[in-house]
Amino acid sequence: MSTTSLMPSSESDIRDLLISETEGLHIAGGQSRLRATEEKVISTCALTGIVEYEPGALTMVAKAGTPLSIINETLQKENQQLAFEPPEYKHILNLLGHSTIGGVFATNASGSRRIQVGAARDHLLGVRFIDGLGRVVKNGGRVMKNVTGYDLVKLMAGSWGTLGIITEVSFKVLPIAETQVTLQIASREASILTRAMNTPYDVSGTFYDVASGFAYIRIEGFDKSVKYRMQQLLKEFSDFEIDIFDAEESKKFWSDVNNLAFLKNMQGDLWRISVRPTDGIQIIKKLDPKASYLDWSGGLVWLRVEEGFNVREKMQKMSGHAMCLSGSFNQFHPISTIEKTMSTSIRKKFDPKMLFNQQVLN
């Protein structure tokens, strides 16, 4: 398919473009995710730059096309970070691009620290976007607490480019912890993850490797505090065989988790299931996949299954949803009829000409 790429560099360019546009458009961030699904691509690659950064207020404002790597580098200089740990799937999906900050929020991409600090959507404070009629809309702001009017910020987070082109995002950042450790616990039961979450020790990562039977529990913070909590957890789990990963090993481990390194170089379809934490292991038992891992205290399931195997059929009445990241199934899990009706109406309000990402969320 031959593609045309539009690379507007300002909101007014986008506005002019959209007012006259009649054909379908694919909104592209860094293209680390979707292959272009429409013939015409509108890219945010020329909308870059950090607009404002106040380390003392824990807030940053950036243009949507700013590469995630630039954001991370800038934050690192002040010893701060995007606490929700945006994952990077381009390696596992063999994509060439780079993530943009707009793409991260448009997909609500959240990593292992989700269970402690919330998802990308919980860190997004404000957006500017341009809807399908070329209207420039802002919502939220750059302050941490804001209940002025409806929260369209949450709506835009995870809307996968179906409601408008996000041009600018403002978000909350947090300090990088002084140190961290990870406990590798030999446990035949995945329920050890929820046990760890039910302590007062502020666990910031829980992962379970079903095949090896190892659970991984991360704690982060100031040095004395981490040592103390580690001792408490060792006491709590004194019946188990435990190895301790120091800060360097721990960082490497969680970076692998957030790149899905464990599922690389493997055949089969790749699925991501989000369920009630204690249901995660149940679904694995039902499916008998080729490989499986649990994150988010059990509520996030990563699977490799036989090509063409329909994971959704097996979920039946279980509350939750399955996303197909590679395979022949629709990427997005179907939603209830009433939610679908509402979502379609919202989409028509924001994009009456049906320009954006027609194949997405459908």
Add this chain to the structure above:
Amino acid sequence: MYLTDPNPKILAKKSELVRKLLSFLPRDAVIDDPHETLAYECDALSAYRCPPMVAVLPSTTEEVAKILKICWDLDVPVVPRGSGTSLAGGALPTGDSLVLGVARMNDTLEVDYPNRLIRVQTGRTNLSVTGEVESDGFFYAPDPSSQLACAISGNIAMNSGGAHCLKYGVTSNNLLGVKMVTMQGEIIDLGGSQLDASGYDLLGLICGSEGQLGIVTEATLRILHKPEGALPVLIGYNDSEVAGQCVSDIIKAGVLPVAIEFMDRPCIRATDAFSHAGYPDCEALLIIEVEGSEIEIEEQLAKIIEIANRHSPVELRRAKNSDEANRIWLGRKSAFGAMGQINDYMCLDGTIPVSKLPFVLKRISEMSKEFGLDVGNVFHAGDGNMHPLILYNANKPGDLETCEAFGAEILKLCVEVGGCLTGEHGVGIEKRDLMQIQYSADDLEAQMSIKDVFDPKWLLNPTKVFPLDVSAQRRGDASQETAA
């Protein structure tokens, strides 16, 4: 402030409405006697009052669905109500409306510790949710100061937060799912017990929608294990700029306290006279609380104190035990009561970027002289959420109007420096006519188009949030349309 007049066509349907309601609701759940509807005439913005046409107190989601369907068919506007503690007039009725209160729906439906969640009916009060799980070492984090009285339903509608949201976030960050009834009487489940949704984040959209998109009857809330302990430190400065710098330095050093509260001199004086907390008489007072085990508290407080000392405080008092902690908190917790002793007050909640604090405080004190009304400031310094308390005399003609004009100027200032009109209490009727300060016509149109989807006839809490003239056409209010 202008309150809308009741629509006589709707008032004429009262007996039909009451008859239909009584066909399935017990007599004591339908309140239509004008003496008794008075109980619902206002919320905590008590300067404005208007009894509704009818109030109903359903006990189940199905009853709520039937009530809404009837109102939908009869075109009767509906005002949802939790405990009526809104400071923005969010639960203020119009004379032609039906107030739907969820106070009788206050059961706990499920407590699930492994999955760290509790499911409740939304009439349950905020504090009683924690009460339900406290003995097992858990708590529900969002803690508005009104938590003893306010209901989860109101918390969700206003996306309420409290002093501890610097660490734990506001309602929206702690809400996993809701059961909601649409104006057409359809029951819908959004979210659930998993940590994200397929499709649009409609749950995120409902939270903070001020009762305008649906009536929330059940909520699944995230609960957390309680920290081992918490202790505050009190720090006094003779310059608010220095206090602001101290907060910024603490945050930059990587310490994340659970609460950073700020009080200015007028507020310190008033609260100290009232509560005898023994606060220093200084320009700016900070109360900073950290959590954890003894070792962890020690480690964090040491860092905070080291930073605070760099800025030469006039007082630095560290709580060593819970008695001393209570003494430090005593004044702050009675701040509103103390100001109320002096006079009537209006409490605003605009948010500003933290770095703009000294400038904003200076401007507020200048404006205080211009308007001739005293003002004290309490402030969640970690997240920029201001609480200017403007004192006025409700019995003095014109004082309320002066106070409102002063308040509007403060909120304009908040927006000008990059903040927002409201960080906690919501827009309601109080700030609806200020919305254009923060939002353009297209911004408001985008928000209103969401209401068009959920409530096409604009019957749910229709006179709130949006400027009356801007929403007039959608509400079918011809008088306002021409006024605009």
